[in-house]
Amino acid sequence: MTEERLMDKIIEVCLRRGFVSPAAEIYGGVGGFYEYGPLGTLMMQKIIDLWRQIFVLDDDKVYEIAGSVLLPESVFQASGHLESFEDPLVQCKNCKSMFRADEIISDASSIKAEGLPLEELDKIIADNNIKCQKCQGDLDKAKQFNLMFKAEIGSTGGTTAYLRPETAQNIFINFKRLAGFMRNKLPFGIAQVGSSFRNEISPRNFLLRVREFQQMEIEMFYDPAKENEHEHYEEIREIDINIVTREMQEKGWTKPLKITIEEGLEKKLIPNQYMAFFMAMETEMLKVLGIPENVFWFRHMQDHEAPHYSAGNYDLEADLSIGHMEIIGNALRTDYDLQKHAKASGTSYEIVVDDKKIVPHVAEPSLGVGRILYTILEKCYQDDGRGWTWFKFPSTIAPLEVAVFPLMKKDGLAEFAYDLHQDLKDAGYLSFYDVSGKIGKRYARADEIGIPYCVTVDYDSLKKGSVTVRDRDTMKQIRIPVEDLEVVIGELSEGEAKFEEFGDFLQ
RNA sequence: GCAUCUGUAGUCUAGUGGUAGGACUGCAGCUUCCCAAGCUGCAAACCCGGGUUCGAAUCCCGGCAGUUGCACCA
Numbered sequence: 048m049t050e051e052r053l054m055d056k057i058i059e060v061c062l063r064r065g066f067v068s069p070a071a072e073i074y075g076g077v078g079g080f081y082e083y084g085p086l087g088t089l090m091m092q093k094i095i096d097l098w099r100q101i102f103v104l105d106d107d108k109v110y111e112i113a114g115s116v117l118l119p120e121s122v123f124q125a126s127g128h129l130e131s132f133e134d135p136l137v138q139c140k141n142c143k144s145m146f147r148a149d150e151i152i153s154d155a156s157s158i159k160a161e162g163l164p165l166e167e168l169d170k171i172i173a174d175n176n177i178k179c180q181k182c183q184g185d186l187d188k189a190k191q192f193n194l195m196f197k198a199e200i201g202s203t204g205g206t207t208a209y210l211r212p213e214t215a216q217n218i219f220i221n222f223k224r225l226a227g228f229m230r231n232k233l234p235f236g237i238a239q240v241g242s243s244f245r246n247e248i249s250p251r252n253f254l255l256r257v258r259e260f261q262q263m264e265i266e267m268f269y270d271p272a273k274e275n276e277h278e279h280y281e282e283i284r285e286i287d288i289n290i291v292t293r294e295m296q297e298k299g300w301t302k303p304l305k306i307t308i309e310e311g312l313e314k315k316l317i318p319n320q321y322m323a324f325f326m327a328m329e330t331e332m333l334k335v336l337g338i339p340e341n342v343f344w345f346r347h348m349q350d351h352e353a354p355h356y357s358a359g360n361y362d363l364e365a366d367l368s369i370g371h372m373e374i375i376g377n378a379l380r381t382d383y384d385l386q387k388h389a390k391a392s393g394t395s396y397e398i399v400v401d402d403k404k405i406v407p408h409v410a411e412p413s414l415g416v417g418r419i420l421y422t423i424l425e426k427c428y429q430d431d432g433r434g435w436t437w438f439k440f441p442s443t444i445a446p447l448e449v450a451v452f453p454l455m456k457k458d459g460l461a462e463f464a465y466d467l468h469q470d471l472k473d474a475g476y477l478s479f480y481d482v483s484g485k486i487g488k489r490y491a492r493a494d495e496i497g498i499p500y501c502v503t504v505d506y507d508s509l510k511k512g513s514v515t516v517r518d519r520d521t522m523k524q525i526r527i528p529v530e531d532l533e534v535v536i537g538e539l540s541e542g543e544a545k546f547e548e549f550g551d552f553l554q
Numbered sequence: 555g556c557a558u559c560u561g562u563a564g565u566c567u568a569g570u571g572g573u574a575g576g577a578c579u580g581c582a583g584c585u586u587c588c589c590a591a592g593c594u595g596c597a598a599a600c601c602c603g604g605g606u607u608c609g610a611a612u613c614c615c616g617g618c619a620g621u622u623g624c625a626c627c628a
Contacts, residue, residue, distance in 0.1 A: 055621090063565055063579075075601060075618040131628045136555085147626090194628075212628080248555060248626050256627080354628040435590075455587060483581080487589035494589090503588065515588075522589065553588090 053368040057424050058253055060436065061087070064496050066424075066446075067254065079250030079258030086496055087420070089446035089477065091261065094336065094416055094423075095240055097443065098263045101332055102238060102412075108278070109236035109265065112225070114217025116242055117198060120207040125391035126216055126384060128195065128209075131355040137172065137186045148189040151177060196244050210244035215411060218266045219384040222396055226268075231398050233407055234269035234278075234321075240416075252369055254417040261416035267321055268407035270400045271381075275312070277320035283327035284309045289344035291364075292316055296349070303344035316347070318359055318379055321410035325377055329363055329412060336419065337441045338426050342366045343374065356383045365422045374418045380409040427497065438497030439520055442540035449536050450479040450493040454486055454505040464504040467514070467532065471502075474533045476540075494519050500536060515553065518546045525550035 061067045065084035069076040083091055103109050123129045137148045148168045156175050168189040171177070177186065196210040211217070218225065218237045229235040240263045250256050289303035290311060304316075308327050311317040317326065326345055334340055348360040356378065363375035385406050389396040397404040427438045442448050451468040453460035461482050471478040479498060481489045486503065493501050501517040507526070508514050514532060517524045527535055527549055538544040 052621095059565065069619075072619090073601095076620085078619070128628075136626085194626095245627085251621090352628095356628080452588090457586085485587060485590075487587085487591095489590090490588080491590040501589095505588075506586090517588085524588075 053425060053428065054253060056430075056436070057421075057428060060495065061424070066090070079247055079256070081254060081257060081417075086446040090420055090423070090444060091416055093444050093446075094419055095261075095263060097332060097335065098240070098414065099238075101328055102263075102265055106236065106279075108229075108234060109238055109267075110225075110228070111238040111240070112217065112221070113241065114211075114214065114221070114239060116211055116244075117200070117208050118211055118216065118220075119200070120209065121391070122216055122220055122388075123195065123209055123212075125387050126219070127355050127387060128212055128216075137168075137189045148172070151186075194245050194247070196246055212245050213243050213413065214239045214241050214262045214264045215266055215380075215384070215413070218264075219388050220392075222268075222385060222388070223394055226396075226398060233398060233400060234267065234273075236265050236267040238263070238265045240264075254421040255367075255369070255372055257417060260418075263414040263416060265325075265412055266380075267325075267410045269321055269410070270405060271408040272400075272405075274319035274321060274408070277324050279324060280320050283324055286327040286330065287340075288326050288330050289340070290316055290361075291344050291346040293347050293349065296346070317361070319410070322361060322377060322379060325410065325412040326361060326363075329375055329377075329414070333363075333419070333422075335441070336423050336444050337439065338365070338422055342426060343422075345377070354378060356380050358383075367422065367425055372418065372422075374415060374422055376411075376413040378411045378413065380411050382406040382408050384409065435491065435494070437494035437519065440497035440499065442499050442542075445497050445499055446477070447479045447493075447496065447498045448477045448500070448540055450481060450489070450498045450501045452481055452486060452489050452501060452503050454503055456482050458506070459509060460504050460506075463508055464502075467502065467504065467529070471533065471536065474537075476533075476536060490517065490522075500539060502532065502536075516546075516549070521546070523547075524553040526553060 061084075064086060066087035067081050067083055070080035070082050071077045099111065103111050120129070137151065152168065152171050152175075156171070156177070172186055172189070195212050198208045198210065200206040200208050217239060221237075225237050226235075240261065242259055243262050244259050247256055247258055250258055284307070286308050287305055288308060288311065289305050291300055291303045295304065306314075306316070308317070308323045311326075312320065312323055317323045330340065330343075333343060343363055343365040345361045346364050348362055353360040354376075358381045359379040361377040362373045363377070364371045365374050385396045388394070389406065396406050398407055399405075423440070423444055424438065427440050428436065429439050430436045438445075440446075449471055451464050451471065453464035455461075464482075465480055468478050468480040479493065481492065483489070484492075490501055497519070499519050501519070503515045503517065503524075505515065508529065512529050513526050514529055515524045515526050516532075516535065523546070525546065531549075535544075535549050539546060
């Protein structure tokens with residue numbers, strides 16, 4: 048008997064219960080693309096809503112935009128993506144290993160081959176008799192591997208364009224107008240949520256490595272001279288975060304360091320208050336989403352791991368069943384992008400601060416919706432060993448928040464229950480009504496998709512006007528008057544009251 | 555991308571060169587029924603294309619998709 052992987056169990060539930068499925072499945076599918084079903088979409092919306100509340104709506108200085116997904120080549124020429132996305136690769140004819148052409152050349156000779164055209168790379172490899180690093184076999188011709196999806200705009204194919212590999216570029220290329228909207232006063236942030244595309248060589252691991260993904264990003268613009276004057280610093284100063292420093296990585300670490308934001312800044316483990324703010328809020332957000340604090344941390348990435356635009360990356364990694372996985376990227380982009388676009392376009396991106404002209408610096412939290420969703424699924428997945436499984440979602444993320452069942456279909460119970468369900472929906476709850484099958488099976492069906500509370504209408508409901516409420520995680524029940532139902536569900540969902548506060552457990 | 559193994563109803567599977575069974579799920583109903591376990595009935599599948607063959611879902615080739623390993627991952 049082989050142990051079934053946790054990821055496989057989660058995929059199975061996702062397919063069967065309408066969370067996520069492969070794109071174009073009836074035509075054989077297409078690697079790296081997924082479609083969110085009814086429950087997956089509800090969860091995705093809840094993740095985005097929570098992010099928007101925390102990072103955008105709660106902050107007067109942050110506004111959200113919706114930019115174009117397809118952008119002309121000039122944007123990526125300036126941003127540096129064209130250059131760093133197009134790696135020339137060579138393949139060994141014998142063992143089929145792939146190498147980066149410029150790297151294999153610089154390893155084997157003193158020639159700097161970065162950025163050279165393919166023909167020259169081929170010539171250098173031939174002239175210097177460079178062989179495969181593994182088996183000494185002959186190398187095939189170099190070819191470009193482009194991680195951006197290319198498109199042609201116009202019926203005659205006049206303009207080359209690319210699907211954006213990150214949402215951020217929309218914000219940088221609109222900086223002038225956005226700064227104008229913010230009345231040219233720093234600091235301010237521009238947020239965006241939407242699809243980005245990367246033509247990954249080998250998509251793998253379900254939602255974790257995909258070619259189209261939803262990002263939630265903010266570009267926070269600030270004066271680098273005031274990088275430790277964040278408006279909300281006092282509110283986050285004492286929040287605990289987990290961190291893995293570069294020093295720890297060199298020594299080999301087993302457990303992340305738990306420190307307060309304040310300590311992190313004092314010990315220079317966090318570069319500035321803007322990065323600190325995002326790290327604190329991300330920690331809080333994941334906890335609200337049902338991901339325990341002890342399974343994720345911020346890792347200060349090594350220089351060679353950081354993106355081309357970053358002066359320092361503090362990625363949030365989670366401990367998943369398949370290993371450590373980057374869920375959120377926090378990049379210190381400095382003035383890299385604004386300078387690049389200002390120069391390439393001839394637009395001035397300077398802002399006057401204290402009578403001096405500066406180009407703002409940028410701190411960027413980039414959160415992957417799919418990766419966060421998968422992490423929630425994995426961390427909330429419960430298995431009692433008898434083949435019963437359920438998701439222990441908090442109400443904040445549960446795709447459906449309450450289920451209403453009649454104990455039986457007859458004697459008016461069904462009608463009573465259905466009206467109750469409608470009332471809950473009118474009150475704003477994501478309610479689910481089910482009459483099919485036995486009551487126990489309906490509880491199981493609700494548990495499997497993580498509905499936190501089940502309300503059952505029985506004969507006492509008709510006689511005495513009371514219903515039972517069942518807690519998913521303990522399977523315990525209480526009986527409450529029907530008129531209290533909305534308030535009780537509301538307080539339970541908000542986490543304002545404990546289940547047992549509303550009545551004695553039945554049986 | 556290379557190598558490897560794999561691809562049968564919604565899910566998990568059995569199976570033979572002569573077009574498929576099961577379990578669970580789903581649906582309809584019975585059972586006065588509060589934790590998926592009773593009964594009846596219904597629905598539902600051989601990844602796609604080509605080849606070999608009288609005949610292939612079963613053999614071969616190619617594609618697509620997935621697993622694992624390598625490589626890649628701004």
